[in-house]
Amino acid sequence: MAKLKFLVSTELGRAFKEGHPYDLVIVGAGPAGLTAAVYAARKKLEALLISKDVGGQTLLTSDIENYMGYHYISGKELAAKFEEQVKKYPIDIAVGEEVVSLGRAGEDFALVTASGKEIRARAVIVATGKRSRPLNVPGERELVGRGVSYCAVCDAPLFAGKDVAVIGAGNSGATAVVDLLKIANRIYVVDIMPEWRADPVLVERIGAAGEKVETFFAHEVIRIEGKDRVEGIVIRARGGGDEVKLPLQGVFIEIGLIPNSDLAKGFLELNEAGEIVVDCRCRTSVPGVFAAGDVTNVPEKQVIIAAGEGAKAALSAYAYLIGQRR
Amino acid sequence: MPLLxxxxxxEVKREFADLSGAVKLLVFTQEFExxxxxxxxxxxxxxxxxxxxIEVEVHDLxxxxxxxxxxxxxKIPAIVVLGEGDRDYGIRFFGVPAGYEFSSLLEAIKMAASGDSGLSPEAREALKELKNHVHIQVFVTLTCPYCPMAVQLAHRCAVESELVRADMVEASEFPHLAYRYGVYxxxxxxxxxxxxFEGALPEKAFVDHLLAAGS
Structure with missing residues (x-):
């Protein structure tokens, strides 16, 4: 039986002053947003941290072995430590609120939440991160929650003794395989590329599991089959070949991420991938709006990089606000 | 060795520092645990x-x-969270509330102590329209970061309305129920x-589902 862990809180709070002009509103509470919140609070800015959840994608990672200061820490424990640090400062925090639009309101910025509330800010940091990219094959959308999953860490325990596929052989895919090793019966890995793109330490761990894991590299998923729940997937070698049907009960899709930049569309400059374009000071195309972490065009999506960018964005926002006061 | x-x-002591009323936890287990x-x-x-x-009362199923x-x-293990004077708000936990669900247990205790659901004024008003009993079962895993939002919202609704009972059900401990309800x-x-439905819905959408179920 696995050792039980006990996490005290995932709810920071939900109070904020509607319509009140904050110095700084930070949208998103992953590593970038949480770090920005600490830096903003230390500069005594009147700040609001607003987010759907706390921890962002960190929560979806079971093991983190490359965040300095910790040889090994689970994603949720690291997020909890970030959260604990933010809680020490008196800034307003609204969890469970999603910002759906961002625009100008005179000299300030106006943000509107999904529940229709409006927030005013003199400066904004967008740190909304990324979300899973869908495969876009027949059967996928219909079978979400019926065997198709985008959250291996959440749903893996539901597939005890079952046969599953992990689509994607990058770091997220490899991490999902490692999570599933202890749980599933058989794990197929399918990727369009000819080999693993994950960190070698993960690939070695999977290799040690032996025949439990079978890889189909240079293969693509044609469709996901099943009526009320997933019954199998059909794959084919790239560049032709016969269709192969793999009977299984679960499909974990880990083929990369898309930026949560919808709120900024038409307002901030985005690149082709939909990422918010920032300069080395985290400034976006609109003065007073900054961005940090995975939602930006900064390369390499890592917790430590997002945290660093969050710090930088907060300091840049502070410098901007000081400049405005003059 | 203690679990905590x-x-x-x-941290829990801090959370419990201002519990306003008495809370009783009824724990159900059996001789062969x-x-x-x-x-x-x-x-x-x-x-x-x-x-x-906080008082604990252990019962054999x-x-x-x-x-x-x-x-x-x-089914066991189960915890019923009762408020002042053994008031039953309808808060249940089936399976161990560890991992992320530990926070749901703490929230439930604080809610039972205060008797306040913490729902928005709009949700409170909407729940007055509820006509019939609704039994909410929220299936979770202990590694799911989004699950406590759904569990805590369900428990809030239970505290707010006498017609609502809300269970957290840890899916991997009750595979037969996970199978029966198609929990994937x-x-x-x-x-x-x-x-x-799947996913942690915002308060309004959750309450709308609840009203539809109890109409």
Whole structure:
């Protein structure tokens, strides 16, 4: 039986002053947003941290072995430590609120939440991160929650003794395989590329599991089959070949991420991938709006990089606000 | 060895510092304890050591049949969270509330102590329109970061309305129920056996589902 862990809180709070002009509103509470919140609070800015959840994608990672200061820490424990640090400062925090639009309101910025509330800010940091990219094959959308999953860490325990596929052989895919090793019966890995793109330490761990894991590299998923729940997937070698049907009960899709930049569309400059374009000071195309972490065009999506960018964005926002006061 | 380490105990003490009323945790287990039954009992006992407002009563599912029936307990481990004067708000936990769900247990205790659901004024108003009993089952895993939002919202609704009972159900401890309700993603919310949906919905959408289930 696995050792039980006990996490005290995932709810920071939900109070904020509607319509009140904050110095700084930070949208998103992953590593970038949480770090920005600490830096903003230390500069005594009147700040609001607003987010759907706390921890962002960190929560979806079971093991983190490359965040300095910790040889090994689970994603949720690291997020909890970030959260604990933010809680020490008196800034307003609204969890469970999603910002759906961002625009100008005179000299300030106006943000509107999904529940229709409006927030005013003199400066904004967008740190909304990324979300899973869908495969876009027949059967996928219909079978979400019926065997198709985008959250291996959440749903893996539901597939005890079952046969599953992990689509994607990058770091997220490899991490999902490692999570599933202890749980599933058989794990197929399918990727369009000819080999693993994950960190070698993960690939070695999977290799040690032996025949439990079978890889189909240079293969693509044609469709996901099943009526009320997933019954199998059909794959084919790239560049032709016969269709192969793999009977299984679960499909974990880990083929990369898309930026949560919808709120900024038409307002901030985005690149082709939909990422918010920032300069080395985290400034976006609109003065007073900054961005940090995975939602930006900064390369390499890592917790430590997002945290660093969050710090930088907060300091840049502070410098901007000081400049405005003059 | 205690389940809760020093730092968690300290945090819980802080959370419980201003409990406004008495809370009783009814723990259901059996002589030959099930998977996680012992842990669930120990967890409740350790929590009661952290606040003099919390009392624990352990019941054997078979020996305390009448009590189990009174609170609708049909599987173990189970915890019923009662408020001041043993008031039953309809808060249930089936399976061990560890991992992310530990925070749901703490929230439930705080809610039962205060008797305040913490729902928005709009949601409180909407729930007055509820006509019939609704039994909410929220299926979770202990590693799901989005699940406590659904569990805590369900428990809030239970505190707000006498017609609502809300269960957290840890899916991997009750595979037969996970199979029966087709739980392949969590959180999965089942209302009155009929309606179900996946994901942690915002308060308004959740309450709308609840009103539809109880109409």
């Amino acid at each position: 380490d020093e730092s968690v105990r300290n 099930c998977d996680y039954c012992a842990e669930t009992r120990s967890l409740a006992e350790e929590l009661s050591e952290l606040s003099d407002r 078979l020996d305390s049949k009448a009590v189990a029936e009174k609170y609708g307990i049909d 993603a969590v959180p999965k919310v089942v209302m009155n056996e009929r309606g179900s």
